[in-house]
Amino acid sequence: xxxxxxxxxxxxxxxxxxxxxxxxxxxxxxxxxxxxxxxxxxxxxxxxxxxxxxxxxxxxxxxxxxxxxxxxxxxxxxxxxxxxxxxxxxxxxxxxxxxxxxxxxxxxxxxxxxxxxxxxxxxxxxxxxxxxxxxxxxxxxxxxxxxxxxxxxxxxxxxxxxxxxxxxxxxxxxxxxxxxxxxxxxxxxxxxxxxxxxxxxxxxxxxxxxxxxxxxxxxxxxxxxxxxxxxxxxxxxxxxxxxxxxxxxxxxxxxxxxx
Numbered sequence: 283x284x285x286x287x288x289x290x291x292x293x294x295x296x297x298x299x300x301x302x303x304x305x306x307x308x309x310x311x312x313x314x315x316x317x318x319x320x321x322x323x324x325x326x327x328x329x330x331x332x333x334x335x336x337x338x339x340x341x342x343x344x345x346x347x348x349x350x351x352x353x354x355x356x357x358x359x360x361x362x363x364x365x366x367x368x369x370x371x372x373x374x375x376x377x378x379x380x381x382x383x384x385x386x387x388x389x390x391x392x393x394x395x396x397x398x399x400x401x402x403x404x405x406x407x408x409x410x411x412x413x414x415x416x417x418x419x420x421x422x423x424x425x426x427x428x429x430x431x432x433x434x435x436x437x438x439x440x441x442x443x444x445x446x447x448x449x450x451x452x453x454x455x456x457x458x459x460x461x462x463x464x465x466x467x468x469x470x471x472x473x474x475x476x477x478x479x480x481x482x483x484x485x486x487x488x489x490x491x492x493x494x495x496x497x498x499x500x501x502x503x504x505x506x507x508x509x510x511x512x513x514x515x516x517x518x519x520x521x522x523x524x525x526x527x528x529x530x531x532x533x534x535x536x537x538x539x540x541x
Contacts, residue, residue, distance in 0.1 A: 285312070285314075285315070285319055285322075287319070287322045287323045287325075287326045288326055289311065290307055290311055290312050290315075290323040290326075290437055291323050291324075291326035291327040291329075291330055291437075292330070293307065293311060294307070294323070294327055294424065294437055294438050294439075295327055295330045295331070297424040297438075298327075298424055298438075298439075298443075299334075301379070301380065301381050302381070302424075303381060303424060303425065303426040303427075304424050304425060304426065305425070305426060305429075306425050306426075306429055306430045306431060306434040307323075307433065307434045307437055308431055308433055308434055312433065312437070315433045315437075316433070317432065317433060317436065319433070320432075320433040320434075320436035320437045321361075321436060323436075323437040324362070324436055324437055324439055327437065327439060328363055328439070331365060336365040336366070336367055337365060337366045337367075338363055338364075338365055338366075339363075339364050339365055339366045339368070339369070339507070339508065340363070340364055340507035340508050340509050340510070341361055341362070341363055341364075341492055341496075341503075341507070341509055342361070342362050342363065342364050342419065342440065342442055342445075342509065342510040343359050343360070343361060343481075343488045343491065343492060343509075343510065343511055343512040344359060344360045344361070344362055344435070344440040344441070344512065344513075345358075345359045345360045345440075345512075346359045346480075346481045346482050346488055346491075346511065346512025346513065347480055347481070347482075347512070347513070356432055358491060359482065359488065359491050359512065360432070360435070360436055360440050361440065361492060361495045361496075362436075362439045362440030362441070362442040363439060363442060364442050364445055364510065368420075368442065368443065368444045368445055369444070369445055369446075369447060370420070370444055370445065370446045370538075371446075372446060372447065372448065372449060372536070372538075373446075373536075373537060373538055373539060374538065374539055374540075374541050375420060375444065375446065375520065375526075375538055375539070375540045375541065376541050377520070377521070377522045377540050377541060379443075379444065380420065380422040380443055380444065381422055381423075381424060382422065382423075382428075382519060383420050383421070383422045383443065383444070383519070383520055384420070384421050384422070384517035384518060384519050384520065385418050385419070385420055385421075385466075385517060385518065385520055385526055385538075386418065386419045386421060386513030386514070386515065386517040387416075387417075387418050387464045387466050387513070387514050387515055387528045387536075388416075388417050388418065388419055388481075388510050388511055388512060388513055388514060389414055389415075389416070389417070389459060389462060389478055389481070389485045389511050389514070389533065390414060390415040390416070390417040390447065390448075390508050390509060390510055390511065391407075391411055391414050391485065391486070391488075391489060391508075391509050391511055392411070392412045392413050392414070392415070392451075392505075392506060392507065392508055392509070393407075393410050393411060393412060393489070393503060393504070393505045393506070393507070393509075394410055394411065394412035394505055395410050395505050396502045396503060396504055396505050397410060397489065397493050397502060397503045398493055398496070398497060398501075398502030398503065399493060399497055399502075400493070400494050400497055402489070402490045402493050402494075403490065404484050404486040404487055404490060406490075407486035407487075407489045407490060408454065408459075408486055411454050411486075412451075412505070412506075413451035413452055413453060413454070414451075414452050414453075414454045414459065414485075414533065415447060415448045415449075415450060415451060415452065415508070415533065415534070416447075416448035416450070416528065416530055416533040416534045416535070416536055417445055417446060417447045417448060417508075417510055417536075418445065418446040418526070418528060418536060418538065419442075419444070419445050419510055419513065420443050420444030420445060420446070421441040421442070421443060421513075421517060422441060422443035422444070423435065423438060423441040424438055424441075425438065445510065446536060446538055447508060448533065448534035448536055449534070450533070450534035452532060452533055452534070456532065457531065457532045458478075459478045459484060459485045459486060460477065460478040460479045460483065460484040460485070461477055461478060461479070461531075462477055462478040462530060462531050462532060462533065463475065463476070463477045463530070463531045464476055464477065464478075464514045464515060464528060464529070464530055465528070465529040466515050466518075466526070466527075466528055467525075467526070467527040467528075467529070468518050468520075468524060468525070468526060469524060469525050470525065470527075473515070473516070473518050474515035474516045474518075475515060476514045476515045477514065478514065480512075480513075480514045480515070481511050481512040481513075481514060482512070485511040485512070486511075488509075488511035488512050489503060489509065489511070492509065520540050521540060522540050522541060523539075523540060524539075524540040525537070525538075525539055525540075526538040526539075526540065
């Protein structure tokens with residue numbers, strides 16, 4: 283039976299555009315979807331946004347912790363995309379842009395040359411990093427009560443909704459990205475902490491995984507794109523008035539107010 287990727291993409295698109303909760307697609311609309319099907323629906327979804335004038339900025343990685351793998355029953359991260367208009371100002375998050383947003387501190391990587399293939403190593407990535415930067419992803423699953431499965435979250439562009447980027451460009455050669463510690467504070471109380479090793483053992487490994495994913499489609503990881511490598515800590519729900527502070531060892535600290 284031919285699968286209707288357009289219908290799934292339209293359904294998710296309406297939830298995203300209108301900021302309303304939807305039921306996971308595997309409940310009725312796409313009961314027999316595979317991961318490959320989900321990525322095809324995601325591609326149609328991205329095209330819908332492009333037709334609305336949205337400009338694709340960069341890929342982003344999701345499910346980059348082993349704990350999330352166990353929770354979702356997977357053995358590799360997933361890939362979504364962020365658009366230029368998802369980027370918030372450096373010190374504010376506009377709550378009314380979202381449904382039930384959460385925030386995740388991350389390490390961003392920008393490459394100085396394109397990378398591709400299935401045989402990349404962490405060292406290949408490290409040798410080709412232009413700079414790294416601090417960032418926070420605003421994740422906002424459109425699904426009711428965060429009730430989703432792997433296929434549904436991929437079709438929903440991996441819950442991508444917003445991001446805050448630090449503006450300092452840091453040379454990663456001065457420190458070990460896997461040991462870069464991060465502390466996340468909400469309203470001056472520490473919520474969670476972790477380090478770069480929470481991202482597949484090393485944030486550069488997220489680029490390796492991204493290259494493998496893109497290679498399936500004859501594509502490569504592009505230089506100059508601000509790639510978000512994956513969440514380092516647990517992600518709290520946020521509300522208007524919340525003060526978010528993210529402290530790094532070497533990267534720029536971020537202070538964000540939810541408006």
